[in-house]
Amino acid sequence: MPTSHEPKLISGNANRPLTEAIAQRMSLHRGIDVGLVDARVERFNDGEIFVEVFENVRGEDMFVVQPTSNPANDNLMELMIIADALRRSSAARITAVMPYFGYARQDRRSKARTPITAKLVANLLVEAGIERILTLDLHATQIQGFFDIPVDNLYASPIWALDAMHHFKDRMDEVMVVSPDVGGVARARDLAQRINAPLSIVDKRRGKPGEVAEMTVIGDVKDRVCLIVDDIVDTAGTLCKAAQVLMDNGAKEVHSYITHGVLSGPAIERISKSVMTNLVITNTIQPTAAVLACPQIRIVNTAPVFAQAILNTWNGTSVSSLFNHKTLKPIYEGVYSG
CATH class of the missing domain: 3.40.50.2020 (Rossmann fold)
Structure with missing residues (x-):
């Protein structure tokens, strides 16, 4: 003791x-x-x-x-x-x-x-x-x-649940949780169960290391407010491409809940030009001036x-x-x- x-x-x-x-x-x-x-x-x-x-x-x-x-x-x-x-x-x-x-x-x-x-x-x-x-x-x-x-x-899932129920409280019936790959399904399912929302998956296939050749959406995201859930966003290439694929499949909006904002290399530029409405990260990693200045990024205090x-x-x-x-x-x- x-x-x-x-x-x-x-x-x-x-x-x-x-x-x-x-x-x-x-x-x-x-x-x-x-x-x-x-x-x-x-x-x-x-x-x-x-x-x-x-x-x-x-x-x-x-x-x-x-x-x-x-x-x-x-x-x-x-x-x-x-x-x-x-x-x-x-x-x-x-x-x-x-x-x-x-x-x-x-x-x-x-x-x-x-x-x-x-x-x-x-x-x-x-x-x-x-x-x-x-x-x-x-x-x-x-x-x-x-x-x-x-x-x-x-x-982070309990924090994301509180955040989602606060920011989407008037349209929770439109929300769909999305896993950006098959490996993250358990994390996405956890949030989906907490907020009583359906679950979708973006299946990605890589052509060569570091490049995503093809993405397929498993589930109907048409007219849905999609919440992509993951633990790390690094260069944001896969995340931004997943958001675009969701929009191409009829999603109304795409928001992302990513715990750790590594955000290296071209990440900020990609996020600024992406179709994502918001990227929500935590402050587990001290945000840089570029991260703080990006209007699409919102930081939740841990x-x-x-x-x-x-x-x-x-x-x-x-x-x-x-x-x-x-x-x-x-x-x-x-x-x-x-």
């Missing part, structure tokens, strides 16, 4: 605004100020990362908030070095809060002589002294089995759910209670209260 009276938050450089937002939400719940542990995480001239913690953390329950997004290697090293510093400072327990788990797409050997990098990352995190992982929408749920420590994988998950972990109470959108509704009160 933790020996401190309050959980302690420490942030890397990957998404400090999210960490500060989590601390604010925790302060609201606790009725006292929950600040960030005073520390510096910086780089020497040769790029080496240096961490110094200025507060006593002996016997404390520590939560390190650090998505391993771009630059993935730097952010991963930051996380491990922070964990090592805390372990050597006699912290009671170290939980890595990884809103976005990088390298999750390398969860299996896709061909001969390739690595399973997600497993390697799991080994590195445990060796660094991390004793628990808290993350959101792992690309592949089997990654939880790569760890010999507890992994709490939260889901600080409320992470703050509650951290408090539940610290208290030793259920984290799985946050899988229910009815449980999340009071946590997001004021956002989806209409």
Whole structure:
């Protein structure tokens, strides 16, 4: 059991605004100020990362908030070095809060002589002294089995359900949830069941790596408000093409709910020129100026759910209670209260 009276938050450089937002939400719940542990995480001239913690953390329950997004290697090293510093400072327990788990797409050997990098990352995190992982929408749920420590994988689906029921409350009978590929059907079905909407699938066939040769819509999307659901949007090529195929098949509007907005390369330009009405992402990855300036992109705050998950972990109470959108509704009160 933790020996401190309050959980302690420490942030890397990957998404400090999210960490500060989590601390604010925790302060609201606790009725006292929950600040960030005073520390510096910086780089020497040769790029080496240096961490110094200025507060006593002996016997404390520590939560390190650090998505391993771009630059993935730097952010991963930051996380491990922070964990090592805390372990050597006699912290009671170290939980890595990884809103976005990088390298999750390398969860299996896709061909001969390739690595399973997600497993390697799991080994590195445990060796660094991390004793628990808290993350959101792992690309592949089997990654939880790569760890010999507890992994709490939260889901964006309950948040999307609240958002959809708020923004489409007057026309829920027109909404159809769409999976952009066969592999994402389980994720899309989960949201469809939560909002009592039908499900459609876009079946894609690749001509060569990185290129989609053909897309076929399975299901009748004519005159429907389509909600594409996925966990990662990277260059947005497949997403924008799927939106176009849905419109070509008679859809009234296309909106997308994607948890992690990687949005690299030509993504913003493609989204700006696409037929999508909205792309809704979370703030698990700190948005760039280009993302914030794109009128089609709307960002949903994950600080409320992470703050509650951290408090539940610290208290030793259920984290799985946050899988229910009815449980999340009071946590997001004021956002989806209409």
